Each structure stands twice: as C-alpha cells, then as structure tokens.
Amino acid sequence: MRSLRSRLLASHLAVALTGTLVAVVIGGALTSTLVGRQLGMMRGAMGGGQAQAAQDAVRSVLPVALAWGAVAAAAVAAALALLLSRRIVAPLTAIQEASHRIARGDYRQEVPRPHDAELAAVAADLEELAERLARSEETRARLIDEVAHEMRTPLTTIRGTMEALADQVIEPSPEAYERVAAEASRLERLAQDLSTLSRADEHAVELRTAPEDLAAIARDAATHLEPQFDHAGVRLEVDAGSPVPVVVDRDRITQILLNLLGNALTHTPAGGSVTVAVGAARGMATVRVVDTGAGLTADELDRVFDRFYRGAAGRGAAGRGIGLTIARSLARAHGGDVTASSPGPGAGAAFVLSLPTGPDPLRGQDPAREA
Known part of the structure; x- marks a missing residue:
C-alpha cells in the first residue's frame, strides 16, 4: 500500500510537470510565431538572407532553452512538492503515532496540535478520547479492587465460621448457620447490585414501564422502611x-x-428527621428526600454518586456504597436523574429524583371502579 506522502508527492509532481509541459508547448508555438512575424517586418531593413538566418537561429536555440527551462521548473517543482508533502504528512504521522500508543494502553500523553484547523480538531478529539479511556481504565481498576474488598469480608466470615465448625471450635448452632447465610446473602446482593449497575451503564436495563402514580410509589417505599426508621429513632x-x-x-x-431513603437513614442520627415530598412542575415529577443528618462537603457532592464511595461514616457504614450510583443510573434509564445538594457538613442533605411526567394512571378506568 502506497503511503500518503508518496501519493501527495506524486500528485504535486504530476500537476507541476503538466503545467511545465503546457507552458513549453504554448511558449514554443507563440515564440516561433511572434519571432517569425517580427523578422518578417524587418526583412526590408536587414535583407532577406539575414532575416532568414536570424529566424533559423531562433528556431534552433528555442527548443534547447525551453528544454532547460522545463528541467529547471521540474526540479523546483519536485523540491517544493517534497517540502509540501512532508509538511502535510508530518502532523498526520504524529497523530498516527499517538493513536498507536493509545491502542497499546498508554493513555496519559499529549497529542501534538498541528497548525491546520481540521487536523488540530482531530488531535484534540484524539486527546479527549485518550483522557476518557484513562478515566475508564482507572475506574475499572478501582472497581475490581473495591469489589475484591467487598467480597473479602463476607468470604472471610464464611470461611472462619465453617473452619471453626469443622474443627469443633464452636458448636453447630442456628446462630452460626444464620451468620453464614447472612454473609452469603450479602454476597448475593452485591452480585445483583453490580449486575444492575453494569446493565444500567450499558443502557441494557429491561424496563417494564406502565402508567403509575409516583406519590403512591413513594408512600409504599416509606411504609416499607418505616420500622427501620422507628428503630433508629429517626422521624x-x-x-x-x-x-x-x-x-x-x-x-x-x-x-x-429505597436506596435514597436508606442513605438518608444511614446518615441521620437519632432524633433527626427525613422528609419525603412528591411534586411536579414544568413536565417533570420529583421526589425530594431531605434529611437533617451529617450533610455533605463540596468534594463529597462531586463524588457521592461514584461507585463504592461512602463518604463520612454513618449508621450502617458497612454498606456497599453503590446504592446512590444504582439510583442515578436507573433514573437516567427512565429519562430522569438523581441530584444531590447540601448546605454543608452538619446541615443535612437533599436528594431529588426527577422523572418525566406521564398520563394519569387512573384515566380510562371504569368510573364505577374509580368511585
């Protein structure tokens, strides 16, 4: 396969040689005609023999002069073509080398920016791609490390309990078996959460949508967790x-x-409160979960939806740290979002689920049933 540089060089040479050939042909024809006409007008003054000799001399020298001119023009054209082809190909070669390094996994690098606007845009896009790949690789490595950490604790508990039972260090009892079952359930929930998060990231979550009442869903979720709030002394x-x-x-x-309410309960001390408010405005339905708990710093607000980020320790700090990540991913799969805000540490936090509004789920039902 011919390189771009050789193709550019060949095209420039072809254009230059064609132009030179046309100039030689037209120049030779015009020069011969014009010289002959001028000498014809001078025949009377010079004499016929002298004029003819001059015309023959011009015609004999002219091809040689045009040939040397053509050679000189071709040489200059070749030099310019080589220079221009190198100038054009050099930034492309630099971009190509950078793309090869990125393909080998070397993401942390600066792509040279050519002076040409189009090539500079390509270089900028390639550098942005490299930065995104670097962030993705860091996230992947961190995810593997954190998943391994999350799995280590329940596996250690299961192994320790089973070894103790096998060595008869502890007697078989319902409590021992329940401890093993609880840790196994924890591993199962982790696997389910990671699977949900992965599908949401890949936009592969299967949603079985139907007209619903968001207020009713919020009431049911609150009712489900009400015993835990009562036990923790949180209103x-x-x-x-x-x-x-x-x-x-x-x-x-x-x-x-459930994830938003569980997060609020985790970070709200006894005697505090959590408020759930459902509303709608400008085509968006919202559920605001506001707590009077530990609050969030500016740095925590930036990271609170990151995988496995737990922030400040709170009640139940041993949670997996992906509940909020899953909540946001699922909300975005619905065309909505989950956002967070906080006045600062110690001042509580607010998490808002927003979703596009839809048709009234009661519309079209039998009036007798509505009654």
Missing part, C-alpha cells in the same frame, strides 16, 4: 397526597427510593 415524614402521574417501571423506581 419519617411523607408529603405525597396528590397523585403525580408517570410512566415508569414501578419496581425500579421503588428500588431508587
């Missing part, structure tokens, strides 16, 4: 009286709200 208030129609996968939205 749970729900403002979800008016129906808010949405088209969603009810189970997935329930999962989002």
Whole structure:
C-alpha cells in the first residue's frame, strides 16, 4: 500500500510537470510565431538572407532553452512538492503515532496540535478520547479492587465460621448457620447490585414501564422502611397526597427510593428527621428526600454518586456504597436523574429524583371502579 506522502508527492509532481509541459508547448508555438512575424517586418531593413538566418537561429536555440527551462521548473517543482508533502504528512504521522500508543494502553500523553484547523480538531478529539479511556481504565481498576474488598469480608466470615465448625471450635448452632447465610446473602446482593449497575451503564436495563402514580410509589417505599426508621429513632415524614402521574417501571423506581431513603437513614442520627415530598412542575415529577443528618462537603457532592464511595461514616457504614450510583443510573434509564445538594457538613442533605411526567394512571378506568 502506497503511503500518503508518496501519493501527495506524486500528485504535486504530476500537476507541476503538466503545467511545465503546457507552458513549453504554448511558449514554443507563440515564440516561433511572434519571432517569425517580427523578422518578417524587418526583412526590408536587414535583407532577406539575414532575416532568414536570424529566424533559423531562433528556431534552433528555442527548443534547447525551453528544454532547460522545463528541467529547471521540474526540479523546483519536485523540491517544493517534497517540502509540501512532508509538511502535510508530518502532523498526520504524529497523530498516527499517538493513536498507536493509545491502542497499546498508554493513555496519559499529549497529542501534538498541528497548525491546520481540521487536523488540530482531530488531535484534540484524539486527546479527549485518550483522557476518557484513562478515566475508564482507572475506574475499572478501582472497581475490581473495591469489589475484591467487598467480597473479602463476607468470604472471610464464611470461611472462619465453617473452619471453626469443622474443627469443633464452636458448636453447630442456628446462630452460626444464620451468620453464614447472612454473609452469603450479602454476597448475593452485591452480585445483583453490580449486575444492575453494569446493565444500567450499558443502557441494557429491561424496563417494564406502565402508567403509575409516583406519590403512591413513594408512600409504599416509606411504609416499607418505616420500622427501620422507628428503630433508629429517626422521624419519617411523607408529603405525597396528590397523585403525580408517570410512566415508569414501578419496581425500579421503588428500588431508587429505597436506596435514597436508606442513605438518608444511614446518615441521620437519632432524633433527626427525613422528609419525603412528591411534586411536579414544568413536565417533570420529583421526589425530594431531605434529611437533617451529617450533610455533605463540596468534594463529597462531586463524588457521592461514584461507585463504592461512602463518604463520612454513618449508621450502617458497612454498606456497599453503590446504592446512590444504582439510583442515578436507573433514573437516567427512565429519562430522569438523581441530584444531590447540601448546605454543608452538619446541615443535612437533599436528594431529588426527577422523572418525566406521564398520563394519569387512573384515566380510562371504569368510573364505577374509580368511585
């Protein structure tokens, strides 16, 4: 396969040689005609023999002069073509070398920026791609490390308990078996959460959507966790009286709200409160989960949705740290989002689930049933 440089050089030479050939042909024809005409006008003054001799001399010298001119023009054209082809190909070669290094996994590098706007745009896009690949690689490595860490604790507990039972260090008892079963369930939940998160990231979550009332979903989620709030001494208030129609996968939205409420409970001390408020405005339905807990710093707000990020220790700090990540991913799969805000440490935090509004789930039902 011919290189781009050789093709550019050949094209420049072809254009230059064609131009030189045309100039030689036209120059020779015009020069011969014009010289002959001029000598014809001078025949009377010079005499016929002298004029003819001059014309013959011009005609004999002219081809040689044009040939040497053509050779000189071709040489200059070749030099310029080589220079221009190198100038054009050099930045492309630099970009190609950078792309090869990126393909080998060397993402941390600066791609040379050519002076040409089009090539500079290509270089900028390639550098941005390299940065994104670097971040993805860092996330992948961190994810593997953190998953291994998450698995290590329950596996250690299971192994220790089973070895103790085998060595008869402890007697077989329902408590020992329950401890093993609890750690196995923890591993199972971790696997399920990671699977959900992976599918959400790849936009492969299967959503079984239907018209629903977001207020009813919020009330059900709060009712499900109410015993845990009572046990922790945290007051749970729900403002979800008016129906808010949405088209969603009810189970997935329930999962989002359980994660948001569980996170609020984890970081709210006894005597505090968590408020759930459902509303709608400008085509978006919202569920606000506001707590009076530990609050978030600016750095925590930037990282709170990262995988396995736990932030400040709170009640149940042994959680897996991917609940909020899953909540945001599932919300975005519905065309919505989950956002966080906080006045600062010690001032509580607010997490807002936003979803596009939909048709009223009660519309079209039998009036007798609505009654």
